[in-house]
Amino acid sequence: MRSVVPVLTVVGAIFVIWYAAAVWLNAPWARDVAARADRTLSVTELVADTWAQDKPKLPAPHQVAVELWDTVVGQNVTSKRSLVYHAWVTLSATLLGFAMGTALGFVLALGIVYNRVMDMSVMPWVIASQTIPILAIAPMIIVVLNAVGLSGLLPKAIISMYLSFFPIVVGMVKGLRSPDVMMLDQMRTWNATRVQEFLKLRLPSSMPYLFTSMKIAMAASLVGAIVGELPTGAVAGLGARLLAGSYYGQTIQIWSALIMAAVLAATAVALIGLAQRVVLKRMGMA
């Protein structure tokens, strides 16, 4: 509870800066409109106008809040006007991509740790894969998969997987190699099989690494799903909302979609953090 005051202070500061920036960025438009109508605005009129435009450069927080309220609470969740509906479309691709990415990352890490050839060869490719801008490769993935008859959820999930397997590979290779030489020698003195060594020593040792990697992977996965929605001209999902918003200058819609994305990511990462706490506590490691 000690963190409440500092957190509120920071939130307060953000709001002050946000409102001030809204005035600054939206004022030229307000003055233009007034000038065309041959009016001059008083300071209070100017401020009031900058916080209430239809298509502001930077919408004020309360405008975004109202939009969020209208689209989250004010709509049936199955409606295409509901942000909950769009959030679910993106989240389902995120979760599927995250699951696939975690599985792929885990398998690659296993290969790297247990197979010398993979140890020598795979990691450079894994790193190279992440140096390619996702915005460049996402449309190609969508097009190629579409050509073989895959569309909808799976192509987006594959882009999510592409971003999320990386932190898992790196974290799990480190984690599975974290037992020291002495502990591995110990296993040898008991004539343990490789499977026993893995299940009883390497895997439990890697748990703290796994959860940390999963948090990063989850955030990356959401980015992947949103990026995957951009090039397809998708009609549903947070990415589609961002795209449509930018076509029509609906900045309020863009900002509410961004905030929804941030809330989704924060919630998902917090859930992984909770699982981490429970698991490590039961293992006596936290």
Added chain:
Amino acid sequence: MQGKESRHDGAVISARALGLTFQTGDGAVQALRDVTLDIHKGDFVSFIGPSGCGKTTFLRVMADLETPTDGEILVNGVAPQEARRARAYGYVFQAAGLYPWRTIGGNVRLPLEIMGYSRAEQVERVRRVLDLVELAGFEKKFPWQLSGGMQQRASIARALAFDADILLMDEPFGALDEIVRDHLNEQLLDLWKRTEKTIAFVTHSIPEAVYLSTRIVVMSPRPGRITDVIDSPLPRDRPLDIRDTPEFLAVAHRVREGLRAGSDQ
């Protein structure tokens, strides 16, 4: 196996002209040269010498953690690898090496799980060996809740949990303070008498080596080799104050002389 054992005069561990050369970036390092030694059943043998004398390497060769490049070594009459596969020895490392995510009981149970003992047998053995090292009642505690000395006792219990007749110990008390070390030495002697195990014990402490051992093997470095083997005249029953007797001091003196001679060369 009986036939092989008799060929080696009943020696539990028998090394003949053993050598081990490590290939390093700076060239070859002779960790062991021409090491010949028999360890008999029920012996408590200490290996003492300065760092680099090969005492730990020798122990690791017995445990099949290193492979010798020369000579021959038999453990229980068979090659070390075969002995390791038959789980012929328990090995206690310098650090306790307990798994932080397992309780003390869980740590002691670990080798039993790996070796496929039945559930009931595991429970029974864990209880018995924890009793043996005076850790009864700590079964449910996690390692970090125990002192360093207690952790090392738990690791000894773990090495005793399965039926290995040989106990290989690599400076198990090296990181502990003297008072704790005295106490553990006393307990270890008591345990050795009760279990009749054969113990090979690496140390760099002269009083510890003399107090514990029936035989003391003095080694010296570059190349690692045996310079003296001392049969202790001390009785098997040894209260701590035996360390003030003239016999004890005489053995300690001879060990010290041996170490000095080795380092002068």
